[in-house]
Amino acid sequence: MLLKNLALFLRIVEKGGLAVAGREMGLAPATVTDRLAALEEHYGARLLTRTTRSITLTDEGRELVTGARRILAEAEETEARIKLGVEKISGAIRLSTPIDLGHNRIVPILDAFMDEHREVSVDLTLSDGIVDLVGQGIDLAxxxxxxxxxxxxxxxxxxxxxxxxxxxxxxxxxxVPQHPKDLVQHNCIVIRFGTQLFHDWSFSVDGQQQTYRVQGNRVANDGELVRRWCVEGRGLALKSEWDVHADLKAGRLVSLLEDFAPQPNSLQMTYPAGAVQPRRVRALMEYLSNAFATWDQTV
Incomplete structure (x- = not known):
């Protein structure tokens, strides 16, 4: 029963309420309340602070989120090893990626990974905004x-x-702009991350990183829409090479100011620090690493 109560607790945290968690798990409200109370009694600590509108985790609750995920992952992995054998992996992976990257690069990799591991399922969140990995129960972003x-x-x-x-x-x-300073004369399509506008674009000028503030009449929080507007001739866009690779090859887009190309940043696999990654997640991380290691050979 402890494992089931831990699973319910995580669902409450992920969904932000007892009622919605209960509905998803087919439990009556009174049952949810009783099982949460039993869990708090087991650990001797209050795990959630509840108001009529929201719930918040206590310090003990935040600690249990990490511990519960580890316990449930280890239990699930042990069960899978017994039922399927040590060579097979199974279970759900919850993954979050930027929208354009997901469509253009990650989905084909996931399809190939799942073809090799038929017992694995994937819950993919495509978002260019900030995602709460712990609160939403995401294994890897x-x-x-x-x-x-x-x-x-x-x-x-x-x-x-x-x-x-x-x-x-x-x-x-x-x-055609000849220098980053010419961008002030152009309509630049800006992406927004949450409330933050990405309108300070960096370029390498005379060996130094220089930032230029751009503006335009289109702003979106969706990288795929930014790319589509750019392809439609609505303005200039600063995009990842993976997002526009096919458009460049097809001639739908042209790369500009290559002599002033900004320093690359990095694409990171991010996950909660206290979590023990299940074997299926570790396998996907290795698969992604291998896929991106061969990127330069396929362009």
């Missing part, structure tokens, strides 16, 4: 740039080269 959250661990997958792009139609009408 792919993110660009340096890790700043000390509660997370990360492993570098690959350098990410960013390219300034435009469609041939846009350039024919508006001209």
């Amino acid at each position: 792919l993110r660009y740039g340096k890790l700043t959250d000390s509660s997370m661990k990360s492993k570098k997958l690959h350098d990410n080269h960013r390219l300034l792009c435009a469609s041939p139609e846009y350039l024919e009408i508006n001209g």
Whole structure:
């Protein structure tokens, strides 16, 4: 019963409420309340602070989230080893990636991985915003740039080269920028991460990184939409090489200011620091690492 109560506790945290967690698990509200109380009695600590509108984790609750995930992952892995044998992996993997990267690069890798491991299922979240890995129960996230959250661990997958792009139609009408300072005269498509606008674009000028603030009449929190607008000739966009690789090859986009290309950032695999990754997640991490290691050979 302890394992079932731990699973219920995690579902409550992920869904943000007792009622919705109970509905998803087919439990009556009174049963959910009783089982949460039993879990708090077992550990001798209050795990959640509840109001009429929300729940928040106590310090003990936050500690149990990490511990519960580890306990349940180990129990599930042990069961899978007994039922399926040591060579097979099984179970669900919850993965989060940026939207364009997911569509253009990650989904084909996941398809190949799942073809090899038929007992594995994947729950994929495509989002360009900030995702709460612990709160949403996500095993692994792919993110660009340096890790700043000390509660997370990360492993570098690959350098990410960013390219300034435009469609041939846009350039024919508006001209070709020759220097980053020319961007002030162009309509630049800006992506937004949560409430933060990514409108300070960096370029390498005379061996130094220089930042130029751009502006335009289109802003979106969806990288795929930014790319589509760029292909349609709506403006310039600064995109990851993976997002626009096919468009460049097909001539739908043109790479600009290559002599001023910004320094690459990195694509990271990020996961909660205190979590013991299940074998299936470790297998996917290795599969992703191998896939990106051969990227330069396939472009």
